[in-house]
Amino acid sequence: RARRRKPEPELDWEEAVVSTQSTGVKARGFHLRTHFKTSREVAQAIKGMHLRKAQKYLKDVVAKKQIIPMRRFMGGVGRHAQAKAFNTSGSLGAWPKKSATIVLDLLKNAESNAEVKGLEVDSLVVEYIQVNRAPQMRRRTYRAHGRINPFMCSPCHIEMILTETESIVAKEDDDAPKKKSKKKEARARARLGAE
Secondary structure (H helix, E strand, O other): OOOOOOOOOOHHHHHHHHHOOOOEEEEEEEEEOOOHHHHHHHHHHHOOOEHHHHHHHHHHHHOOOOOEEOOOOOOOOOEOHHHHHOOOHHHEEEOOHHHHHHHHHHHHHHHHHHHHHOOOHHHEEEEEEEEEEOOOEEEEEEOHHHOEEEEEEOOEEEEEEEEEOOOOOOOOOOOOOOOOOHHHHHHHHHHHHHO
């Protein structure tokens, strides 16, 4: 019998690992017992954030002080006033506590990896984060008239790469006057001429 070849690894992860070999750190979790859909929304919410900001945000989500906007998997999700801060359709959001704590643990792992590698922890940014579906796990639930239905769970794999960036520089206050449109300049001249 011919042996089946393993499928090629996903290029996104491989390219990201190669490009961040010296200035980045990885953290991965497999077969995590938390819902794939909520984990995906949590990951999208922290993508591009600085490490400290992401950690504070997820701690606030666990404490229900901030919300995770639900953008893709939003069937049956409720509307909440906190979600108005995000550009979501219908102010849909949730506080997925389990997914947030698992992603927090992965961020903590990435932070300790950075310390071992000798990187500046305060300048780390979540450059790459991906959530994939893991194989479903099976249980059973008992129904009327002696029947049995499947009771499946949807675990996930999460992988992230944090990279070191230059420190954030405050924007300078320019004393140069702002550009005005020709229409506004004409109105201003008209006002001055009328006075």
